[in-house]
Amino acid sequence: MQRLSWTVVAALAVLALVVAGCGSSGKAQHGGTVQILNTAGGVDSLDPGYWYYQTDTKELGITQRQLYGWKPSEDTPTPDLALALPQASDGGKTLTIKLRPGIRYSAPLQTRTVKAADIKYALERCFLPQVGNGYANLYYSEIVGVDEFKSGKAKEITGITAPDDTTLVIKTKRPIGVLATGGALGEPCTTPVPKDYAAKYDKGKTSTYGEHAVFTGPYMITNDGKGNVTGYEAGKTLTLVRNPNWDGASDYRPAYYDRIEVKGGFDASVAARKTLTGKGLLSGDYAAPPVAVLKSALQSRRDQLSITSSQGNRYISLNTQVKPLDNVNVRRAISAVIDRNALRQTRGGPTLGTVATHFIAPNTGGFEDGGGVKGPGFDFTSSPTSNLAVAQKYMKAAGYKDGMYHGPAILTVADDESPAKETAEAFQAQVAKIGIKLNLKEVPHATMLSKFCQFPKAKVGICPTMGWGPDFFSAQSMIAPLFSGKNITASGNVNSAMVNDPKLNAAIDKAITITDPAASNKAWGQLDKQVTDQSYFVAWLWDNNVGLESSDVQGVPSKFNSGEWDLAFSALKK
């Protein structure tokens, strides 16, 4: 019966995605202007070396080309500046990438073509503190010479070479799966940056290259043609126009629009209503519209919604170094007693995602091996609603004879904005069923992370409003950063559960080196089962992204970019 119900749920989810995809009917029109309405500040930086989050990729990714890109419905990288996937040699430790010749930059470097050395410099500058990249250490730290470059002992990364203008060679200390498959080479750090032009902007406290960037993609930020961006006001406006130097014939992206205008600062409710009732509009940097607008849209404007899996999750972090959460059975009891359905309701109900049964989310490698939709079969994760009997069983196993906790309140820090605020408050009521009282503090998101949940000295027991998503389709970016003890740091500690199990660390290290995709998925899936069993992070939702489009717009969601609109494939309807 359980199997049947999950099958039905899965079938309905697939059907919903198909229906959502069919919602964008009509033929794509070349030309026209689209407006994107943002609510949360928009892009973080104009510098491709800094881009990391979905909004950066959505609103600025189309101004550049990287070694590899992602077609909106595919989960394997497409060669872009590269001519093919990396050629591995030396037991997988040397990767050779041949580049497409003749790709030109925008003004003022319009006469210049992209060279392999530009990508070498782009990768190197991602390690410069003044650029402030957030993922280079995760994916590129095994490249030979990175440590010396970071410490200032070397002026370049010796493991990255450009023997000629169209050949890039990357040498690593050991085989790295996400490099060999091209996934991590599709990140913005491989956006070409010409050193002789950019180096002067990369000096000083913070790089100002973003304000002077040159473009290789189908669009560019409006600029004066002399290397000064003019079409951007932080948090307010971003204007993109066609890049006259773009080589459309060699790019996999059709780029229908002539002009893309991003406007920021909207109230979420106003932005959502404007998009649904207006013309030529797409939703911007908000994952889902406010609940009231969503409910109304589901009833009357279903064909203007795009509901797709974001591949990310929502989870509750339980700090293993704070009592009583150091006891695995207390953590399992919390996993059993929470009502995942009710928590999902605080975000807007089933439209916002599928109740999670383990950590890795659908559409990411390792998901099926981790248990698929049904999950790994643990009794403390199998029920979508609260299971008090199972929770009390684990509390008793933890030494609480009456199945109730009688200790002091646990310091809990949550986001202070809706809907996360409501999620935290619902969680507080749910764990009270097993006697757990929370000392709940609600603070701004940035404060929650950097001063509490990712700051071990704060000794926060529970962070109930956390979320994580993969950078691309590899589960490495879901498991390794969060569960490896090697990632515990004094600040910015994403391993907020303080997991440090030597066996788990070793298994993660081993999985990173697997270059065969099937074997890699299996390894990460097994690790997913292990961490779910330990209930370090209790995943309760596999997130959906809800995009809104005006009736005359044919939005195309990008599977790679968490279901956000792919502006290079979206168009006005004919």
Add this chain to the structure above:
Amino acid sequence: MGRYIVRRLLWAVVLLFLVSALTFVVFYTFPSADPAQLRAGRNPNPQQVEQIRHALGLDQPWYVQYGRYMKALVLHFDFGRSYHYNSPVRKQIFDAVGPTASLAIGAAVLWLLVGLVIGTISAVRRGKLIDRVTMTGALVAISAPVYWLGLVALYLFADDIGKFKIFPGAGSYTPIAQDPWAWFTSLILPWTVLAASFAAFYARLLRGSLIETMAEDYIRTARAKGLSERRVVLRHGVRSAITPVVTAAGLDVGILLGGAILVESVFNIPGIGQLAYDSIRNSDLPIIQGTVLLGAFFIILANLVVDVLYAFLDPRVRYT
């Protein structure tokens, strides 16, 4: 009067220094996000965070950082760069001044017009039907939360999401230099919403003050001299009763020039208030510092203007 103004301006500089120092202390004392961490992205290594902290000077004691900040500000009028957006703060703040000034000054004109007219009529017709109706309306306007009133105004009258598509909606703000008519129409709803509660408050304030003034001996003398009631009320009554209104208006306009967060947010006017709100949520100290200084400057300036206006309104006031 000239010496008085110069003295007040010098005090203003001292006050601005104090406000800026206080902002620094507050930022360091209360929990906030770590700017180096924010700048370093999602999964940086500690070494990188420390490098960023050092590069931004965040590893120095607060007074050293403050000293550097003030030096750059005084010598180069440089407010630094935003931690969050990595863009110059000066440009962001100066870009936001125009929209906020448009909103605050326009709304002030509206609320003073409406508030003074209603307040005067209410005081003169005290206890009559018109007094009761206007004062009840004022109570409602004061009680309605501005954010809610803004959303209601948009859902009723905005030309995109409104029931009756009359006025430009959220995000339609256009600078006056670009298109004066579009500027004017885009601000009709925000001005009305912002002015509603202020107009109500000022009407009640003037009503109370005018009722008191109209009972004074010199009003009776004015009537005894045979002046028309209109002249008695406007020349002798309102002129004297308006003093508390001028005080309140000066302060209110000063505060609003430092940002009208709620109205700017609902109508998506890219002003100081919205910038300040975003920067607080992002722990973006350089912008917080800039907006606080600007707000303080406007409040100090408004106080000075009010004090000078007193001298013109009330012949008994003389400054030395």
